[in-house]
Amino acid sequence: MTGASEVYISGTSTDPALRASRALRAEAGRILTEYREKAAVVTELQLDGSARAEANARLSAFATGPLTGYLSAADRALNATAAGAPATRLLVRALRRIQDSVLRSVDELRQADTSAQVSHAAQALDALLAAYLDAETNVLLPALADLPGADVPALVDDLRTLLDGGELESPEILDVREIPHGTRHPRIFGRYARLAPGESFVLVNNHDPKPLRREFAAAHGEGFTWEYVESGPEKWQVRIGRAAVPA
Structure with a gap:
């Protein structure tokens, strides 16, 4: 409730x-x-x-x-x-x-x-x-x-x-399993926004985040990378990155 x-x-x-x-x-x-x-x-x-x-x-x-x-x-x-x-x-x-x-x-x-x-x-x-x-x-x-x-x-x-002089949190691993479903995606997008080209973080989830990938594709086109590190059955890990700038 x-x-x-x-x-x-x-x-x-x-x-x-x-x-x-x-x-x-x-x-x-x-x-x-x-x-x-x-x-x-x-x-x-x-x-x-x-x-x-x-x-x-x-x-x-x-x-x-x-x-x-x-x-x-x-x-x-x-x-x-x-x-x-x-x-x-x-x-x-x-x-x-x-x-x-x-x-x-x-x-x-x-x-x-x-x-x-x-x-x-x-x-x-x-x-x-x-x-x-x-x-x-x-x-x-x-x-x-x-x-x-x-x-x-x-x-x-x-x-x-x-x-106020503080710094933003930029964890290498973002575990959203304990975060309420309605607030997970904004948290993930906020973490992605802090990446420099070529940088990445690992998302840990309790289900395959296919809907999130569709949102990333809609928002960022080909500007992001997506690599499965672990695929269930109880835990999924995905390395999400900002594509490197072409040389």
Whole structure:
């Protein structure tokens, strides 16, 4: 019987996916708001001498610290999950191009010497960052929710873990026999998303995971590898990998 804490109505405030989406939007909004508050000091106020240098330093420190850290965490926790799926591969490529542009603007801001240079770099970074966060929350997030096996609450938890300075678990062996059936596939897809090309892990299950293989084929095409290590009758082990990039 499902416990009371696990019962929810989809689309309401008790829906874990909805709560996770709101948490991600709040985090993205916080990053943009904090950046704009610091950028406004150097672009809108007429500061001189040490006051200007201090404001510039605070803005640069935020851009190279929390802002860049958020982009890195989002790429690992969110983009990596969608990058291998045919339906979202091009979206992730576009998002990563915007990320690259954001990082170039961060570097320009860090190296700016004059007030005009700082102001120009800060405004360019504002536009690019806003575009990236808008695409992340309004395009990528709904796409992840529709991706077979993707678990938005778990992905947002991973993002939070990385932002808090933690590391994601990447076990060599993933034994799902004690995990409830309804939550096994998202856990497996989440583990797969952390693989680099050529890496793999061993899935341990209590039945032949043929339905999972069909989901992988639908989501990742020929981008994954699947090799039976043990085939029943009580335990199945499958080595699942991300295909190596052709030389």
